[in-house]
Amino acid sequence: MTRAHASNPAPDILTLMAAYEGAPDDPAVCPIRDVLDRVAQKWTLLLMIQLSTGPKRFSALQRQVGDISKRMLTQSLRDLERDGLVSREVFPTKPPSVEYALTDLGRSSLEPIAVLTQWADNNHDRIRQARVAFDG
Amino acid sequence: MTRAHASNPAPDILTLMAAYEGAPDDPAVCPIRDVLDRVAQKWTLLLMIQLSTGPKRFSALQRQVGDISKRMLTQSLRDLERDGLVSREVFPTKPPSVEYALTDLGRSSLEPIAVLTQWADNNHDRIRQARVAFDG
DNA sequence: GAGGTATGGTCTCTTATGTAGACCACATCT
DNA sequence: AGATGTGGTCTACATAAGAGACCATACCTC
Numbered sequence: 017m018t019r020a021h022a023s024n025p026a027p028d029i030l031t032l033m034a035a036y037e038g039a040p041d042d043p044a045v046c047p048i049r050d051v052l053d054r055v056a057q058k059w060t061l062l063l064m065i066q067l068s069t070g071p072k073r074f075s076a077l078q079r080q081v082g083d084i085s086k087r088m089l090t091q092s093l094r095d096l097e098r099d100g101l102v103s104r105e106v107f108p109t110k111p112p113s114v115e116y117a118l119t120d121l122g123r124s125s126l127e128p129i130a131v132l133t134q135w136a137d138n139n140h141d142r143i144r145q146a147r148v149a150f151d152g
Numbered sequence: 153m154t155r156a157h158a159s160n161p162a163p164d165i166l167t168l169m170a171a172y173e174g175a176p177d178d179p180a181v182c183p184i185r186d187v188l189d190r191v192a193q194k195w196t197l198l199l200m201i202q203l204s205t206g207p208k209r210f211s212a213l214q215r216q217v218g219d220i221s222k223r224m225l226t227q228s229l230r231d232l233e234r235d236g237l238v239s240r241e242v243f244p245t246k247p248p249s250v251e252y253a254l255t256d257l258g259r260s261s262l263e264p265i266a267v268l269t270q271w272a273d274n275n276h277d278r279i280r281q282a283r284v285a286f287d288g
Numbered sequence: 289g290a291g292g293t294a295t296g297g298t299c300t301c302t303t304a305t306g307t308a309g310a311c312c313a314c315a316t317c318t
Numbered sequence: 319a320g321a322t323g324t325g326g327t328c329t330a331c332a333t334a335a336g337a338g339a340c341c342a343t344a345c346c347t348c
Contacts, residue, residue: 047276100282140183146236
């Protein structure tokens with residue numbers, strides 16, 4: 017039932033995972049671990065989504081996300097910058113302003129993110145129902 | 153440059169986000185926040201991938217993931233069960249064994265996960281290069 | 289029959305990780 | 319003169335995660 021399903025993407029995932037079975041717990045070797053570690057950072061995906069409309073400044077990002085601390089905003093943006101997903105440009109205004117934008121690599125990541133958010137939107141009701149059922 | 157790009161999925165994401173702009177920081181209202189909070193839990197995606205091959209027992213999951221503690225394994229599986237993505241079945245063996253499996257909803261989430269892992273695999277090299285450049 | 293192994297957890301202790309908020313220097317607007 | 323906005327950093331505190339002991343039971347081996 018699980019395996020013989022034409023549109024089931026499981027085999028693809030597993031083929032990928034299997035290729036790194038030797039060191040499944042080493043992010044330096046397994047790209048899935050590596051990217052998942054970034055995805056699993058609570059603010060990074062949200063920031064990518066905010067930047068998908070175009071370049072934004074530090075304080076604009078903080079306002080729009082709403083509940084992120086400056087500390088985590090700084091750190092998350094640095095991480096994204098380090099991974100080459102986001103670029104950082106300082107303008108010599110007084111006081112200096114800083115603009116963050118998606119790189120080409122960052123823009124390419126919007127596709128998987130979009131698929132994820134689509135799924136989230138489509139299935140949110142079912143998840144909420146499941147929670148109510150579980151808690152009762 | 154950012155907006156007028158035919159294959160750019162950004163507008164889709166933003167349309168979704170915009171629909172919840174009133175309470176952008178409330179996971180109970182915004183499905184993207186809600187699902188992202190789950191995705192951002194470090195072990196949940198990895199467990200979903202492990203379960204994509206079929207039902208697995210508690211200790212099998214722990215062995216395969218490799219570096220997850222029992223505590224986090226229990227908690228992550230409970231969270232996934234609560235969200236209706238994973239089912240839990242106890243068999244009356246001695247000692248009792250417990251089997252975890254994906255639900256239909258859980259299987260449907262494999263598609264976005266697969267897209268994400270594909271992207272991860274395709275772009276891992278570029279990310280690593282960016283890191284080297286940044287650190288240097 | 290004593291000791292080891294396996295089952296799926298829970299409990300406690302310690303250590304990361306994240307948050308809240310003050311603080312900074314400077315300039316502009318009121 | 320005083321408030322406001324810039325992009326951060328620093329410190330103190332709260333929360334989350336990790337390590338490992340412990341549990342009852344039943345097998346298998348010696």
